[in-house]
Every structure is written in structure tokens, then in C-alpha cells.
Amino acid sequence: MDPFVPLGRVVDDQQRTCNYSPSNSRDTDCGADGAWHVMWNPQAEVSFACDPHMAEARARFVFVGAHPVGPDCGMPGALWDIDENRCVHPDSPAAESAEASAPLHVQELV
Numbered sequence: 001m002d003p004f005v006p007l008g009r010v011v012d013d014q015q016r017t018c019n020y021s022p023s024n025s026r027d028t029d030c031g032a033d034g035a036w037h038v039m040w041n042p043q044a045e046v047s048f049a050c051d052p053h054m055a056e057a058r059a060r061f062v063f064v065g066a067h068p069v070g071p072d073c074g075m076p077g078a079l080w081d082i083d084e085n086r087c088v089h090p091d092s093p094a095a096e097s098a099e100a101s102a103p104l105h106v107q108e109l110v
């Protein structure tokens with residue numbers, strides 16, 4: 001069984017809102033400001049989560065990494081720095097990181 005969180009549709013990452021969505025539709029989106037930036041799986045699929053939904057994800061799922069939302073999170077061209085556990089723009093020094101792919105929607109956490 002796949003231990004990673006099930007991911008649904010692609011959403012606009014630049015809003016940086018919680019991507020939790022129980023039925024994977026716009027109507028059920030959490031929509032709270034994202035407090036956490038999460039890399040859900042080894043395919044480097046990332047999205048944002050608010051505090052309560054991050055806590056729920058931590059309790060229920062395996063994921064690659066998570067860090068508090070920073071200035072470069074979700075920005076075009078920003079890279080996920082695995083070692084520093086934050087997002088950096090490639091222009092910044094020490095941007096040796098996995099490229100974060102298009103964000104996907106987290107669904108059916110409940």
C-alpha cells in the first residue's frame with residue numbers, strides 16, 4: 001500500500017492557501033492561509049497546509065518534508081532545498097535543491 005498522502009487536482013500554488021480538500025473540489029477547499037509547505041512524496045509534489053491540516057497529515061501520512069512557509073515558497077522558479085528544509089530562489093546562494101513540481105491538491109484526509 002502506498003504510504004503517501006493521496007493527491008488530487010493541480011491548484012494554483014501562488015495563493016499559498018491550505019490545499020486540503022475532502023472531495024477534491026473547489027467547494028470543499030480549506031482555503032486557510034498556508035502555514036506549512038509540504039513535499040508529499042519522492043516525486044517532489046508539494047502543496048500548502050494550514051496548522052490543523054498539517055497536524056492531521058503528520059498523524060496519518062508519510063511525507064518527504066515540511067517547513068514553515070517562507071518568502072520563496074510557491075514562487076515561480078523557487079526550489080525546495082532538502083538540506084536546509086526551506087525554499088530558495090535559484091538566484092540565491094546555495095540553491096542546491098530538488099525542483100518542486102506543480103502543486104497537487106490533497107484530498108480525502110478525513
Ligand SMILES: [Zn+2]
Binds near residue numbers: 020030031032
Ligand atoms: Zn486547512
Ligand SMILES: [Zn+2]
Binds near residue numbers: 072073
Ligand atoms: Zn517552501
